[in-house]
Amino acid sequence: MHINISAQKLESTYTGSVRDYVTYLEKEEKTIGPEARKGFFNLDTDGIPSERVIAEIDGNTAKLKKKDPRFYSIVVSPSQRELKHIRNDKQLLKQYTRKLMEAYAHNFNRNQRIQVSDIMFFAKIEDKRTFRGFERQVLGNAPYHKEIVKLKNDMAKIARGEIQGNLRRIQAKIDALDKQAPYRAQGKRIVSGMEKPGLQTHVHIIVSRKDIQGKHILSPLSKYRASEVVLNGKPIKRGFDRNAFLESAEKTFDTVTGYNRNYVETYTGRKALLNDPKAFYQKILGLPKGEKAIALKLLKTLGTRMPVPLAAIGPLKDPIKSVKKGLSKTLRSAAIEY
Incomplete structure (x- = not known):
């Protein structure tokens, strides 16, 4: 599972409107008739037309500064292993997305807890990906x-x-x-722009920067995780806990789908690999036999093998560097090959 959060681009690529991005997300449906298009979905509605998405996101920008993003993009990319587990079930993926947005709402630090009903979002499921130049x-x-x-x-x-x-x-x-x-x-x-083989289903979510009532600014890219400031004599909570959100995203998927997540696939595991490779490999060695075999297989997809013996991990920098490099590129491409 890989989740990427980014702000609306404000240079020449996108205008102040969400229209260009919505048009981009409709690329897979351009060749089919209007009656066959699935549209977008939100918390409780399917088949939402693009014009409604544009009108509601663009209409919820009061008091935002000219250089402020009007919306955020969240791209949810299940691994091929996860997609195989759910048999590429789009309805189950849609159910998961709605639950995911509950976790998104609950990880904002505010005086009054944010509910998923406070979040204005529209999502779309896509089936295809292409190889990009950095892969x-x-x-x-x-x-x-x-x-x-x-x-x-x-x-x-x-x-x-x-x-x-x-x-x-x-x-x-x-x-x-x-x-x-x-x-x-x-x-x-393989060249840049070539369509990737296998299951590549992923979800694009457009989230308004402001809550659905248009009263509060909600930024998932806030530099604060959980802080408090005093404004007009009153304490105001602010921030968004991205670590907790990403961990919740995995747990939510596992709960909704019954998926048995290996340590290598966890957000905690990926952080350990990047920050403390020795502890990461020690953890793998301590896994039950079946889980360890799966972990080693997953590592192999990243272009490395387990450094053996573990005591030699210190001098064996190349294997660790290799797996970290492979993981970094895989995450950037949002195409985990599990």
Whole structure:
């Protein structure tokens, strides 16, 4: 499970309106008729049209400064292992999303507890993902891709009569380079923009910066976890506990779906790996036999193996560096390959 929270982009990519982002989220439905489109959903309604999403998010921005984000994006990306467990059930994923937003609401630190009914949000489930430029498969194939592009440009110049050369020989070089590229998907060399194979279902959630009554500002990216200030002589609570929210997100998924989460898949485990690798591996060694076998298998998907013996973890920096690097890139791509 990977969850990413980001603020509305305020440079040239997006305007003050949520319209551009809503349009982007409808990309998978552009090729089907209006009657087949599933629309967005919120706490209690399905099939919400995009125009309603735009009107309500854009209409809930009173007293926000010009440079303040009007909304936040939350991307919920279950791992392939989690998706297999729920058999890629979109209704179950929708049920989980609604429960997730309860945890989101409860992790705001306010004088009066925030309820999920106070949160204005709209969510959409998508099935597809593409490889992006920073992912290890694209980076691993980059030298081959660069040379192939150069050779194809040479072929085009030969065809236009700008240079001389043997087209068959160049094509043979291209074919050889294509086969040598280390990362492939469904028999094809992986390049940026290629659709990812397997289960890639994920959820995009648009959350208004203000509560549904338009009275309070709610920022999940607040630099405060839980603090208090005095305003006009009254103590005011503020902040958002992102750590607690991410832990709640996993526990909620496990409760809703009956998923048995391995230590390697937990937010606690991922933090331990990044901050204290030795303690992380010690924890794995202490797992029951079956859980340990699963943990090692999951680690392998990140491109590393368990450093053995454990006592040698100190000098064995490369395996730890490798797994941390693999985990970091996997999390950035929001495509955990469990």
